Amino acid sequence: MVDSVKGFEARTVAEAIIRRHVAMGWWKMAPYERMICDIDVEYGVSLLDIIEVAVPKNRREEVAFYAAQQLRHTYTERNHAWNFRVRQPNEIARIVEIVRDEIRDTLSHRPIAILLPRFDSGTKAAQSNGFTPWVLFRNREPVPERSGIYLLAQFDSPIPETIDPLASEVIDIGMTASQTITIATRLDGFKNVALRGCSGGKSSGWTYHTEFVEGYSQLLNFEGLYTSWIELPEWDRAEIDAHENWFLVEYLRKWGRRPRINKQRLKKVATDFLPRI
16 A cells, blocks of 8 residues: 555545545445546545556556455345444455455456457347347447337347247346437447446446446356347337336246346236337
């Protein structure tokens, strides 16, 4: 750890940064990655810079990812006791120690995560049920600026040729019925929240980051993640929303669980509802 920051003892600055970020979150929603990596507006440094100055620029997000994972495994309280606990001086020192150890472990023992090349996947002709073929999430462009329903699925090869929204590999089912918030906007929002590890925006991206991926390379490249969508520009919001909810309810009925990164509250499906997809 460095000795001082702008005339302040480094440990005092570290405590201030931790307290400020802890106040912004609760339980698993604590923005640990941002606490570790982001430059503090008051002191002009990050917690990462204070604890371990020798972190290469291209590995900052990676070490923050693993350190944040360990913090979430360490602090598992589900209530306000967590917020009180991590503000105590002994716990702040423990947070610093955990972050430092994970930084050193990552730099010493984990290979550098390499961003794989991405390419435009071209035009995607819809199948008979209206959904486009599965395409790697990182190669999803172009995505329509229209309303509709989209799917995210985690596959090992081979990838199925047909699109089944109720397949066990589907991990999210979402919708949009807005002219401004489109399918493209939703998928971009998922990507941004997943990569940044921040709790604002698309909640499934946050769940993907904090509970689903096992390593930083998987996150960085969205390894094994595929997407498909159906454009429904002529449908109104109520109808699109009803179909999304129907898919989620049927998925729950079929598998006894929700899609793995979908935390959406379900609504009761009308007994006379007949899906058009």
